[in-house]
Amino acid sequence: MIEVENLSKHYGALRAVDDVSFVARPGRVTGFLGPNGAGKSTAMRAMVGLTRPTSGSTRILGARYAELRNPGRVVGLLLDAGAVHAGRTGRESLRVDASTLGLSASRVDEVLDLVGLTPSEAKRRVGGYSLGMKQRLGLARAFLGEPEVLVLDEPANGLDPQGIHWMRGRLRTFADRGGTVLLSSHLLHEVEVVADDIVVIGRGRIVAQGTKADLVGAGGALVRARDPRALADALAAAGLTARDEGGAVRVDATPEQVGVAAAAAGVVLLELREATGSGLEEAFLQLTTATDRTTDRSMDPTGAVA
């Protein structure tokens, strides 16, 4: 459980993080979504005291991070995979942390194996690592202390598709076993695939938060009927607003509401589904445009996969 309360971080006049409050619950993956420069990394650093917050506080399992006596055994952090001494080998870098945490060297080999860094790669100096290898090392470090809480800043950065797939599965399992996961991304798709709850941040402020279902619901339902006119009448009768979208109709309601309305009027449906993906994307664009720096920000959901 992570409870963020009125967290702010100002750099001079710039409010990088501005009165941010949300809760990341155990058993759930919470996605921290926002465009570049929104304040995600700053907020995450402030949560664990690497950056002194201007005001506000964060509780992790009920305690302030600085009050945790051996925080590495409670919270697994990946904030910047590049922030490692380049002169150490991957394994030595983890061994240093393992001895700080009071863990054996065998735990290091376990997590190296877990993230798929081979023994020969682990023997090389981090300075020579590729972006994805650094990211894997960072993930290994996050898992090292067998934490209950994970705070990961753009964990998919630099990972290949298989690596991303593996990581998502990992985070799902972790949450399903009762762990708390907070992960950030500027890519909607990334968050949409893995998160249960979503917190959207723009220009330091929280723009929206809720379960994925809530935010997806904001995208409405897509429905197609054999008789479009009858459907339009049925929806109007049920008091639902709808608009035509090239053959299908988008309704500002849940698929259930649409189905009930159609059944009541005896309308034959050909297709009825939640307007996922594009719906959340629209929601994200909608929610962030107000605080967006540019009017023409490309949020290509296909680019999100790579």
Next chain:
Amino acid sequence: MSTAASPHHTERATPGAGPDAPSTPAGPAVPPGGVAGPPAEARMGIGFARLVAVELRKMVDTRAGAAFHLVVVALTVAAVVLAVVFEGPSTFDTIRRVAQLPLALFLPLLGVLVAAGEWTHRSAMVTFALEPRRHRIVFAKIVAVVLVTLAYVLLLWALSAAGALASGPSAGAWEVEPAVLAGSTAALVIDVLCGFALGLVLASGALGILAYFLLPIVLQIATLWGPTERIVPWIAIERTLAPVVEGATLTALEWQRIGTSVGLWVVLLTALGLWLTARREAK
């Protein structure tokens, strides 16, 4: 991504399935995310001795770190050999005086580099995430760097003794005043701590080393200017420590000057460094 990592993706999924859980099966009974709060080991904290051991390890586990120590050891050995070869009949103490020069030059730089290292090498984010009470890391580094300095002094004495033995019997080969040994060791440790304090305040190895070398030069120049002329004897560490190195019995005035200079360049500067370290943003 690197092709090197890809062949292992399939392997990873299967054998790695065991530690998939946030806590291993053998781990504590506290369920992850359970209401029981942090596990017991997490509440116990990190022992100071462990922090010191980690800091000692971090001094030698990088190529640059290992190279640094090799160079210092090599130069000390070389200095002993040169002292034996060129000084004719050498005594333990004449060899020690010569061979201490590389230590006096390099160990304060070690102090600077160790103090600034977390910031220079960007490891601060990880180090201070694992121990948010940053002053404990700083104190562990101080203890580690002093231990290393003392280890070098022991090495120096051993090498000097070997040199004295090798240069054959000479009158008073083993004559040395304990006060000289103690005084020169103390002066070395103080220099190292002064370097450490500069590195801690400036958070940069390069700036810290520059400051360490500029400081005595600036103070020397300051003696030429009336208003500062009388202050310098109180704050120039190498001056105030000169009688200590010779093992002289110190006068009250000399003690006061030592107290002032050490208080300024070691105690005050370290306190400032601790204050800055606690506030500095790790990113």
